[in-house]
Amino acid sequence: MERNLMKGNEALAEAAIRAGCKCFFGYPITPQTELSAYMAKRMAKAGGVFLQAESEVAAINMVLGAASAGVRAMTSSSSPGISLKSEGISYIAASDLPCVIINVQRGGPGLGGIQPSQADYLQATKGLGHGDFQVLVYAPSSVQEMINLLTKAFDMADEFRMPAMILADGLLGQMMEPVEFPEAKTHQIPKPWATNGTGMKRKHNIINSLYLTPEELEKTVLDRYKRYEVLENEHTEAETYLTEDAEILVAAYGATARVAKSAVIKAREAGVKAGLIRPITLWPFPKKEIVKASENAKHILVTEMNMGQMVDDVKLAVECRVPVSFFGRTGGMVPKPSEILDKILELGGAE
Amino acid sequence: MNHEILLAGFGGQGILFAGKVLAYCGLIDNRELSWLPSYGPEMRGGTANCSVCISDEPIGCPQVIDPDLLMVMNGPSYDKFIGNVKPGGKAFIDSTLVEQKCERSDIECFYVPASQLAIDNGLEGSANIILIGKMIKESGIFEEQTVRKALEKIIPPKRAHLIEPNMKAVKIGMDF
Structure with a gap:
């Protein structure tokens, strides 16, 4: 197979086209723009639709429309744009529609930086809009994995009839x-629920998120949570590296996991038994994988490019059996391997 | 042999392109590699830089902090990065644009008047590639023919006439 060089943003776009994405609705924002640009160039030739919407809000509602008709639809943005999309994402989840949303994260809050x-992390895994719902969240840590996870995101979204998000960041995108x-x-898979014409052969399908009878609304939510339970039990994913005898277990995802891996290798050279667990699904969260990887751990170090948003999930996963510390940089700063290494050595009791 | 390479200069000097040439060389030689540009406000008029990692192992952190090969094409970039070069590393400096001289004795510096050489040879805008030529010669990281194959991959067919001038620039750098 031929190896090619691609930017993360371009790879996501190409992978979407190959996964059968027929409709892409976007709005430019750094550091995600190459994705929209690639779609603008390729989508028409691939027999799909590229549309630059007038805003992020419009783009996500176009996704709702296209997904209702049963075609694979996608939108992409970066942090502030995702906040704008959150109302539409809630509607899509409430309508049990599959779609893929890409967030190439940049520094926040507010307009933040680029x-x-x-x-x-918390927005994606806990509150991507109002109401009781979840979206699938995948966190790739290489350009190749962006391709693999994007394909998977479309398949899983279809199977479970829910939105799936690729949570990337500016480093991976660029x-x-x-x-x-x-x-x-x-x-x-076939989508018998899609509103794509009855051909006068069946009853009308209705896509809706409004239920004024509480009993009815509660039932839709409970049904959805049954599917969430299947996901939590059967579809968590994580990669482990040198965890079997690890006394200091580093937990990191996405681009930070690459930096953390470099630090773990250096820590081993310095005689500290360090290991790395890298959650690939952020929701459902890989609890049992973390429990297993921390069997011999004396300490867990969570590292992220934020103020410690995954820390509570890790603490709950290990039920506070192992102490959990945090090291991170935020605002657009990428931690250096040496910074994470210092923290590992400190926790490992090395001089 | 693993290399962490940092290229820096003004936006418009072809810093990202030079990095791309190295990255494609790595692809052609079947190495593991990463290419990471600066994409902040600096690329809109200020300094631009680019990290390239070439390795036999999968790349961890793609951001190069202490390069073993540094290429600088302006004074501010020289001041910012020369101190970060790993001991035993090499720096390739466009001495037409960088007046400073390095006092470190633990690294090797190559002062190439690349911008002037480019003008003298009718290759305006190819100072970046002249420095790449010097870099591959002194570091042994890639063969000249690999650079040609990389350029053939990067430069679209309708601009194929640009391959020869670029190879001429590589040669000038190698022979300097």
Whole structure:
């Protein structure tokens, strides 16, 4: 298979087209813009629709419309733009529609900056809009993994009839790495619920998120949470590195996991038994994977490009059996391997 | 042999392009690699820089902090990065634009008047590639032919006439 060099943003766009994405609705924002630009260039040739909406709010509601018709639809943005999309995402979740949303995170809050960040972790995993709902959240840490997870996100969104998010960051979006595109492994399933014409052969399908009878609304939410339970039990993912005998377990995802891995290798060279667990699904959160990886851990160090948004999830996963510390940089700063290494050595009791 | 390379200068000098040439060389030689540009306000008029990692192992942190190969094309970038070069590392300096001289004895500095050489040879705008030529010669990181293959991959077919001038710039750098 031929290796090619691609930016993360471009790889996400190409992977979406190959996964059968037929409609892309976007609005430019740094550091995500190459994704929209790639779609603008390629989507029409691939037989799909690219549309630059008048705003992020419009773009997400176009996704709602396209997904209702049963086609694979996607939108992408960066942090402030995702906040604008949150109302539409709640409507999509409430309508049990599949779609893919990409967040190439930048520093916040507010307009913030344009450098890499992971400060939207809580938003993505806990509150991407009003109401009781979840979205699938995947956190790639390389350009190749962006391709693999994007394909998976479309498949899982279809299967579970819910939105899926790729939570990337400016570093992954902007960097180039060698990538390979596997032969299309995506599988599209029939969507009997889609509002794509009855052909006078069946009853009208209705896509709706308004239920004025509380009993009825409660039932839709409970049904959705049954699907969430399946996801939490069967579809968590994490990568482990040198965790079997790890006394200091580092937990990191996305771009930070790469920096953390460099630090873990250096810590081993310095004689500290360090290991790394990298959550790939941020929701559902890989609790059992973390419990297993921390069997011999004396201390867990969470590292992120934010103020410690994943710390509570890790503490709950290990039920506070192991002490959990945090090291992070925020506002667009990327932690240096040496900074994480110092923290590991300090916790490992090395001189 | 693993290399962490940092390239820095003004926006418009072809810093990101020079990094791309190295990245594609890595691709052609089947190495692991990463290419990370600065994409902040600096690329809109200020200094631009680019991190390239070439390795036999998967790349961890793609951001180069202490390079073993540094290429600088303006004074501010020289001041900012020369102190970060790893002991034993090499720096490639466009001495037409950088007046400073390095006093470190633990690194090797190559002063190439690349901008002037480019003008003298009718290759305006190719100072970046002249420095790349010097870098591959002195570090042994890539063969000249690999650079040609990289350029053939990067430069679109309708601009294929630009490959030869670029190779001429590589040669000038190698021979300096």
